[in-house]
Amino acid sequence: MKLYDYGLSIKPTIHHDERGHEPNDTYYYVVAADAEGTKPIGQFPTVQEFIGDGGTLDHPQAIVQNLPPYQNAPNRRDGMESIGAIRFATTSLGPQETKEYIVVFGVTDHEQDIHRAVGRYCSHEKVQKAYEENHAFWTEKLNAIVFQSGDRDFDCWLKWVSLQPTLRKIFGCSFLPHHDYGRGGRGWRDLWQDYLALILQNPNDVRKILIANFNGVRTDGSNATMILKGIGNFAADRNKISRVWMDHGVWPFYTIKLYIDRTGDLDILFEKGSYWKDHQIRRAKARDFQWTSEYGNRQKDAEGNIYEGTVLEKMMLQHLVCYHNVGEHGNMKLEDADWNDQLDLASHRGESVPFTCFYGSNLIAMGELLKICAEKRGIQNILVFKELASLLFSEANTPAEKNAVLSAYFDSIDRFSGECVEIKIEDAAAQLIRKGESVLQRVREREWIVSQSGNEFFRGYYNDDGNSVDGDRADGTAMNLTAQTFAVMSGAATDEQVQKAYAAAGKLLKDPTTGGYRLTTPLGDNTWNFGRGFALIYGEKETGGMFSHMAVMFCNALYQRGFIHEGYEVLTNIFRLCTDTEKAKIYPGIPEYINNYGQGKYHYVTGSASWLILTMLNEIYGIKGEVGDLVLEPKLVKEQFDSEGAVHVQTSFAGKRITVNYVNALRKDYGEYKIANASINGRRIEPQEHRIKIEKSQLIKLCDRETNSLEIVLL
Numbered sequence: 001m002k003l004y005d006y007g008l009s010i011k012p013t014i015h016h017d018e019r020g021h022e023p024n025d026t027y028y029y030v031v032a033a034d035a036e037g038t039k040p041i042g043q044f045p046t047v048q049e050f051i052g053d054g055g056t057l058d059h060p061q062a063i064v065q066n067l068p069p070y071q072n073a074p075n076r077r078d079g080m081e082s083i084g085a086i087r088f089a090t091t092s093l094g095p096q097e098t099k100e101y102i103v104v105f106g107v108t109d110h111e112q113d114i115h116r117a118v119g120r121y122c123s124h125e126k127v128q129k130a131y132e133e134n135h136a137f138w139t140e141k142l143n144a145i146v147f148q149s150g151d152r153d154f155d156c157w158l159k160w161v162s163l164q165p166t167l168r169k170i171f172g173c174s175f176l177p178h179h180d181y182g183r184g185g186r187g188w189r190d191l192w193q194d195y196l197a198l199i200l201q202n203p204n205d206v207r208k209i210l211i212a213n214f215n216g217v218r219t220d221g222s223n224a225t226m227i228l229k230g231i232g233n234f235a236a237d238r239n240k241i242s243r244v245w246m247d248h249g250v251w252p253f254y255t256i257k258l259y260i261d262r263t264g265d266l267d268i269l270f271e272k273g274s275y276w277k278d279h280q281i282r283r284a285k286a287r288d289f290q291w292t293s294e295y296g297n298r299q300k301d302a303e304g305n306i307y308e309g310t311v312l313e314k315m316m317l318q319h320l321v322c323y324h325n326v327g328e329h330g331n332m333k334l335e336d337a338d339w340n341d342q343l344d345l346a347s348h349r350g351e352s353v354p355f356t357c358f359y360g361s362n363l364i365a366m367g368e369l370l371k372i373c374a375e376k377r378g379i380q381n382i383l384v385f386k387e388l389a390s391l392l393f394s395e396a397n398t399p400a401e402k403n404a405v406l407s408a409y410f411d412s413i414d415r416f417s418g419e420c421v422e423i424k425i426e427d428a429a430a431q432l433i434r435k436g437e438s439v440l441q442r443v444r445e446r447e448w449i450v451s452q453s454g455n456e457f458f459r460g461y462y463n464d465d466g467n468s469v470d471g472d473r474a475d476g477t478a479m480n481l482t483a484q485t486f487a488v489m490s491g492a493a494t495d496e497q498v499q500k501a502y503a504a505a506g507k508l509l510k511d512p513t514t515g516g517y518r519l520t521t522p523l524g525d526n527t528w529n530f531g532r533g534f535a536l537i538y539g540e541k542e543t544g545g546m547f548s549h550m551a552v553m554f555c556n557a558l559y560q561r562g563f564i565h566e567g568y569e570v571l572t573n574i575f576r577l578c579t580d581t582e583k584a585k586i587y588p589g590i591p592e593y594i595n596n597y598g599q600g601k602y603h604y605v606t607g608s609a610s611w612l613i614l615t616m617l618n619e620i621y622g623i624k625g626e627v628g629d630l631v632l633e634p635k636l637v638k639e640q641f642d643s644e645g646a647v648h649v650q651t652s653f654a655g656k657r658i659t660v661n662y663v664n665a666l667r668k669d670y671g672e673y674k675i676a677n678a679s680i681n682g683r684r685i686e687p688q689e690h691r692i693k694i695e696k697s698q699l700i701k702l703c704d705r706e707t708n709s710l711e712i713v714l715l
């Protein structure tokens with residue numbers, strides 16, 4: 001314990017933890033002053049001195065008997081229970097008079113921070129200044145994107161939602177005391193999705209981190225799953241378990257695509273970095289006994305030099321490995337779970353249809369991106385490590401053929417050469433697109449269920465016995481939302497299938513009490529051959545809760561596919577549940593899920609906030625990037641316009657602050673209006689019927705003010 005003029009600090013010698021004690025570096029402190037910055041006259045730094053013999057904290061002897069603080073300690077203070085019990089000079093207050101005191105408490109690894117805290121906060125003026133700085137900091141963050149529609153409650157709710165990704169970035173996934181799991185770290189998929197909103201807020205901030213995070217990818221296409229402090233630091237797994245989540249490969253590409261669309265920065269694809277290396281090989285199905293911690297966590301080539309590959313190479317690898325890693329029905333293997341980390345008991349024969357779709361559409365989008373690189377940058381060849389070419393050019397078709405190619409690939413990287421080959425960019429593009437399309441086509445044709453109940457929808461999974469989890473069962477029709485979301489979003493679903501899947505979700509997945517879209521119908525007997533989640537009570541979490549993340553992604557998928565009224569229905573459904581405060585019992589924002597009592601759970605922990613902001617800006621307000629160019633394509637329904645028929649959004653694009661005003665004076669509905677007129681700062685631009693594309697260079701030229709106004713007239 002250390003006493004100062006303004007307070008005290010303690011620094012316990014060790015962390016007491018029976019799994020392994022460690023030396024402690026942390027100081028815990030309290031300092032205080034009055035409004036003028038006058039220091040206290042003394043303190044009772046131990047509970048013993050403060051409460052006295054037989055006293056209690058609500059009847060402390062020091063106060064009850066108005067004792068003077070000891071100038072010299074009456075007994076040993078170290079090792080005693082400490083307390084910030086601080087005494088100020090006597091003062092008299094007349095009626096209506098007030099007296100202000102400032103109490104600062106903190107945690108730090110550096111003792112000088114305590115003295116700094118006194119200097120920065122210990123007077124009214126200083127606290128006021130700090131408060132204003134803090135206020136300005138958060139206001140700026142919150143003003144990065146501002147929505148103004150006809151529904152003020154909805155707009156205010158979105159403000160809270162837009163704060164969530166930032167808090168999650170700072171604190172990790174599970175930082176509040178009411179979370180019953182997690183240690184506050186951030187997992188791979190969560191991290192990449194959090195960046196979706198952060199890219200929308202300010203893409204320049206994240207470039208370096210995006211590139212560094214690719215250093216977590218292994219040469220078998222899997223990745224280290226935990227992101228640690230600092231940039232590019234990982235741990236293989238939070239709980240030191242060797243396992244692979246099969247969805248992990250899709251998220252980086254999705255995020256990088258958004259980044260490129262917002263910035264036009266195609267160069268990021270060619271930024272290089274190392275690969276992760278540890279004992280885990282063949283996607284956690286084998287162990288590399290040669291690997292030792294002395295080797296380090298960076299993959300080396302045959303000569304023992306650290307190998308560096310491009311972001312593009314790593315993303316191709318992540319997708320091409322999964323393309324070949326299919327189960328007997330032809331979908332990608334579920335491995336140790338997908339996005340739904342509860343589906344963790346089907347690593348042998350389990351298959352994930354939703355993520356097969358996601359990988360499929362990413363393969364196509366990646367191919368298209370390569371074509372753009374060729375077109376816009378004149379790039380003719382790309383360089384990849386030679387073993388990857390065998391996956392890229394494979395003609396394997398059946399599950400057995402695909403598995404054989406993958407197995408040969410794994411053999412070939414047992415001793416990773418690090419040699420690179422040049423590939424024509426157009427050949428690579430064609431291969432990726434062909435592969436992606438074949439994946440989607442197969443799902444479209446083979447994973448569509450026509451149930452006896454008359455509902456039609458996409459199958460979600462095969463379990464560890466190789467049986468369909470979804471469809472007709474003795475106890476009813478089983479269905480899950482994830483499959484519908486990604487079949488719709490990926491383009492695997494035809495328009496007719498989108499309609500039918502949406503209708504089936506309304507019938508089978510809506511909770512009869514709350515009306516929310518549940519993630520799944522009860523899983524019945526699929527307990528031990530599918531996943532741990534189904535040992536949970538139905539109606540909570542991933543089993544039968546309205547799992548916000550998937551519901552928001554479902555909404556996004558419907559908007560992407562042009563099913564605007566359906567998407568809007570899902571959106572308002574989520575909003576209604578989150579803001580029905582009496583039942584939801586949460587602060588404003590979006591929780592991880594709403595249980596079947598309508599109660600919001602795990603507030604702030606969720607990636608749905610990022611997806612919601614993305615959906616609002618990119619889809620609903622339709623302010624998108626297309627490889628750096630700005631596209632405006634509103635998908636607003638008439639209820640969203642205010643009484644004058646207007647909605648506004650403030651955001652940034654290409655480093656310019658813009659306010660987009662959509663004016664729909666006749667208050668027409670989506671589908672009835674067209675873009676009639678458009679201007680930037682009063683200068684007319686040429687619209688098409690439903691969208692406007694403004695090239696980045698033109699946008700920069702026209703946006704010559706601090707805040708630039710884009711007026712879009714809808715008629």
Ligand code: G1P
Pocket residue numbers: 173187189190338339340341342542549592605606607608
């Ligand atoms: C949480 C986990 C995430 C997992 C999801 C579904 O999602 O953080 O890793 O994919 O549950 O099991 P969140 O709601 O935080 O996005």
